[in-house]
Amino acid sequence: MTYVHGYSERETRRLYEQADILEDILHTGTAYPAGARVLEAGCGVGGQTRLLVKRSPDALFTCVDISEKSLATARQLKAQAGFRQVSFHREDIHRLGFADQSFDHIFVCFVLEHLDDPVGALVGLKRVLAPGGTITAIEGDHGSCFWHPETPASLAAWNGLIHAQRNFGHDPNIGRRLTPLLTEAGYDVQRCQPAWLYADRLKPALRDGMVDHIIVPMVQSAEPRILRDHLVAEDVFEQGIHDLSRVDVVDEGTFFYTWFKAVAMKRQG
Amino acid sequence: MTYVHGYSERETRRLYEQADILEDILHTGTAYPAGARVLEAGCGVGGQTRLLVKRSPDALFTCVDISEKSLATARQLKAQAGFRQVSFHREDIHRLGFADQSFDHIFVCFVLEHLDDPVGALVGLKRVLAPGGTITAIEGDHGSCFWHPETPASLAAWNGLIHAQRNFGHDPNIGRRLTPLLTEAGYDVQRCQPAWLYADRLKPALRDGMVDHIIVPMVQSAEPRILRDHLVAEDVFEQGIHDLSRVDVVDEGTFFYTWFKAVAMKRQG
Numbered sequence: 001m002t003y004v005h006g007y008s009e010r011e012t013r014r015l016y017e018q019a020d021i022l023e024d025i026l027h028t029g030t031a032y033p034a035g036a037r038v039l040e041a042g043c044g045v046g047g048q049t050r051l052l053v054k055r056s057p058d059a060l061f062t063c064v065d066i067s068e069k070s071l072a073t074a075r076q077l078k079a080q081a082g083f084r085q086v087s088f089h090r091e092d093i094h095r096l097g098f099a100d101q102s103f104d105h106i107f108v109c110f111v112l113e114h115l116d117d118p119v120g121a122l123v124g125l126k127r128v129l130a131p132g133g134t135i136t137a138i139e140g141d142h143g144s145c146f147w148h149p150e151t152p153a154s155l156a157a158w159n160g161l162i163h164a165q166r167n168f169g170h171d172p173n174i175g176r177r178l179t180p181l182l183t184e185a186g187y188d189v190q191r192c193q194p195a196w197l198y199a200d201r202l203k204p205a206l207r208d209g210m211v212d213h214i215i216v217p218m219v220q221s222a223e224p225r226i227l228r229d230h231l232v233a234e235d236v237f238e239q240g241i242h243d244l245s246r247v248d249v250v251d252e253g254t255f256f257y258t259w260f261k262a263v264a265m266k267r268q269g
Numbered sequence: 270m271t272y273v274h275g276y277s278e279r280e281t282r283r284l285y286e287q288a289d290i291l292e293d294i295l296h297t298g299t300a301y302p303a304g305a306r307v308l309e310a311g312c313g314v315g316g317q318t319r320l321l322v323k324r325s326p327d328a329l330f331t332c333v334d335i336s337e338k339s340l341a342t343a344r345q346l347k348a349q350a351g352f353r354q355v356s357f358h359r360e361d362i363h364r365l366g367f368a369d370q371s372f373d374h375i376f377v378c379f380v381l382e383h384l385d386d387p388v389g390a391l392v393g394l395k396r397v398l399a400p401g402g403t404i405t406a407i408e409g410d411h412g413s414c415f416w417h418p419e420t421p422a423s424l425a426a427w428n429g430l431i432h433a434q435r436n437f438g439h440d441p442n443i444g445r446r447l448t449p450l451l452t453e454a455g456y457d458v459q460r461c462q463p464a465w466l467y468a469d470r471l472k473p474a475l476r477d478g479m480v481d482h483i484i485v486p487m488v489q490s491a492e493p494r495i496l497r498d499h500l501v502a503e504d505v506f507e508q509g510i511h512d513l514s515r516v517d518v519v520d521e522g523t524f525f526y527t528w529f530k531a532v533a534m535k536r537q538g
Contacts, residue, residue, distance in 0.1 A: 143419075144525065146412045148445045176417045179469040180521035194467045194525065200448040202458060252449030256413065256463065256527070 003114055004165045005221040007069050012045045014217045019047035021209040025195050026138055026259060027051050032105055034058035039103040041093050041125060042066075042111030046074030052107060053083050062103070064091035093121045101130040109138040112181065113165070113174045122185035131268045135187060136261070138195070141175030144258040145215075147247045154247075157219055157240025160232040164225040175260035187264035196258040201251055210255050211248035216241060272383055273434045274490040276338050281314045283486045288316035290478040294464050295407055295528060296320050301374055303327035308372040310362050310394060311335075311380030315343030321376060322352050331372070333360035362390045370399040378407040381450065382434070382443045391454035400537045404456060405530070407464070410444030413527040414484075416516045423516075426488055426509025429501040433494040444529035456533035465527040470520055479524050480517035485510060 005011050030052075032038050036059045043049050043063035052061060063086060065071050071088050078086055091097060094117065106125050112118040125135060142162050147154070165172040174181070179192045199207035220241060226232055232240070247253040274280050299321075301307050305328045312318050312332035321330060332355060334340050340357050347355055360366060363386065375394050381387040394404060411431050416423070434441040443450070448461045468476035489510060495501055501509070516522040 141415070141525075143415045144413070146410070146442070146445055148449065150412075150442075173415070173419075176415055176523045176525060177521075179471065179523060180417065183470065183520070189471060192467075192469060192471065194465055196463055196465060196527075198461075198463050198529075200461060201452065202448065202461065251452070252446075254445045254448060256410075256445060258465070258525070258527075260467075 002168050003067070004161070004168060004170070004225060005218060006224070007067065008221065010217060011221050012073055014214065014221065015045050015047040017209070017213045019051055021206075021213060022197070023051050025197055026109070026261065027055055030055065030107070030136055032056040032059035035060065036104045037062070037102065038105045038107060039064070039098075039125070039128065041106060041108045043074060043088065044070045046077045048107070048109045049074060049086060050077065050081065053086060059085065061086040062089065063087070064089050064093070064096070066090065066092055094124060096124050096128055098128045100127055102128045104130055104133045106133070106135040108135065110140065112137065112139050113172055114170050116169055118171075118174065118181055119185050122181060122187070126186060126266050129266045131266055134190075134263055134265050135182070136263050137178055137182065138259055138261045139175045139178055140172075140257065140259045142172040144175065144256070146256050147244070148252065148254045149243075149247070149250065151240075151243040153236050153239035154243035155240070156232050156236050157244060160226040160237060160240075161219050161222045163231045164222050164229055167225070167229055175258065178260045178262040182262055182264040188267055189262060189264045192260060192262035194258040195261045196256065198254070198256045200254040207253065207255055208248050210257065211244065211253075215255075215257075216245050219244065271437050272336070273430070273437060273439070273494060274487060275493070276336065277490065279486060280490050281342055283483065283490070284314050284316040286478070286482045288320055290475070290482060291466070292320050294466055295378070295530065296324055299324065299376070299405055301325040301328035304329065305373045306331070306371065307374045307376060308333070308367075308394070308397065310375060310377045312343060312357065313339045315346045315357075317376070317378045318343065318355060319346065319350065322355060328354065330355040331358065332356070333358050333362070333365075335359070335361055363393060365393050365397055367397045369396055371397045373399055373402045375402070375404040377404065379409065381406065381408050382441055383439050385438050387440070387443065387450055388454050391450060391456070395455060395535050398535045400535055403459075403532055403534050404451070405532050406447055406451065407528055407530045408444045408447055409441075409526070409528045411441040413444065413525070415525050416513070417521065417523045418512070418516070418519065420509075420512040422505050422508035423512035424509075425501050425505050426513060429495040429506060429509075430488050430491045432500045433491050433498055436494070436498055444527065447529045447531040451531055451533040457536055458531060458533045461529060461531035463527040464530045465525065467523070467525045469523040476522065476524055477517050479526065480513065480522075484524070484526075485514050488513065
């Protein structure tokens with residue numbers, strides 16, 4: 001897997017901070033019973049794993065990722081936090097090594113957007129899921145994002161990220177496609193809803209978190225790709241980062257983004 | 270006021286259907302006590318007026334608009350529906366004829382996006398509002414809108430509407446600016462939240478309502494302006510309308526839009 005945001009320490013920090021800032025928005029309603037065997041597919045550095053364990057302390061988590069570097073970070077986190085019922089394994093989501101029906105539930109968050117073949121991955125995940133079990137999928141949609149004040153440079157920098165990810169053959173606007181992708185992969189979609197964040201001067205901490213700790217570092221992490229692919233001129237990119245950062249500084253700044261969260265079931269029999 | 274969607278019978282029907290489809294999304298939480306004097310500024314053909322009266326049957330509504338033609342339609346609606354405590358008056362929202370502090374509450378919906386000077390209008394509305402009274406403002410944000418499948422022609426037709434409205438000097442993406450505009454006009458903003466609609470194959474009636482009864486006729490209503498201003502070539506526009514309509518036809522179609530709803534108070538003293 002090619003990850004548009006790279007594997008730097010800054011990116012690891014962003015992923016942990018992002019998970020905390022968005023915990024209520026994304027994890028509300030997700031809890032697994034004691035003893036449930038849950039596969040977290042594409043766990044990365046374990047940003048979401050911490051929250052899964054916190055909210056389902058007696059479930060049994062098997063967390064897989066393609067990146068050994070990310071898994072090493074996740075294992076450090078496990079050691080520091082003292083997680084018990086979590087194991088980390090290197091697996092390719094497109095060729096999972098687990099036996100059929102190994103898991104009661106599956107959780108995937110911010111993963112399908114980075115895959116060459118999201119439907120193929122979902123079909124493979126269905127194989128290892130027990131009939132009647134659920135998959136919970138959470139994905140952003142970069143086409144949902146807007147802010148005020150909007151400047152040409154801030155738009156250009158943001159669209160640079162979108163195009164860099166598309167140049168990998170991946171879909172940064174995949175949130176809107178969760179229901180059709182899960183349907184195509186043969187699941188029964190039970191619900192799919194926006195999980196949105198809107199922040200203005202009335203919610204300064206949330207605005208600061210979203211703009212300064214998620215969006216700006218996310219766009220910056222893709223800078224090497226954006227400049228290498230000549231998607232945005234370097235001076236425009238720098239101005240765009242400056243303008244995006246200002247959304248959190250000026251009194252009139254506002255920011256909106258929505259993720260989508262779907263729960264789908266593998267049919268019985 | 271120049272209204273990008275025009276004053277046709279089809280547009281009147283769209284406004285009534287739109288109001289019904291979006292009633293729960295937009296009107297939940299808005300109710301006025303018996304005897305409250307409420308100004309609806311920019312009532313148009315009375316699409317929202319019906320819902321205001323239904324939800325606050327004992328409030329006293331004064332509804333104003335700049336268009337005599339729209340007011341005539343609204344008065345027919347009043348006669349047919351047997352509204353009692355509603356009166357319709359021709360007023361320019363930028364130069365209201367009412368005495369200071371004439372109203373306990375103000376309601377504006379889908380109006381600021383069509384004005385040359387939204388802050389000036391909000392300041393004028395504040396003059397006729399009693400101290401401690403509230404203004405409820407609801408506005409869409411066309412920049413929030415996305416769908417699947419997204420085609421170049423459907424994007425071009427949609428962006429044609431946005432640019433036609435901007436060519437009037439109006440802001441079709443004003444939803445994201447509600448908090449800063451109300452703040453600039455001197456109100457205390459109490460809350461401002463997205464009021465979103467997302468529909469896919471799991472909600473076919475809502476998807477049909479949003480795509481076929483709101484969005485497609487809304488873009489079509491602006492066709493004369495879009496073509497006159499050469500914003501989109503005619504064949505591309507027709508293809509775009511076709512492609513937008515298909516979102517409601519194909520199994521994989523999804524649609525998202527968000528309005529913003531703010532409640533702000535005029536300070537005491």
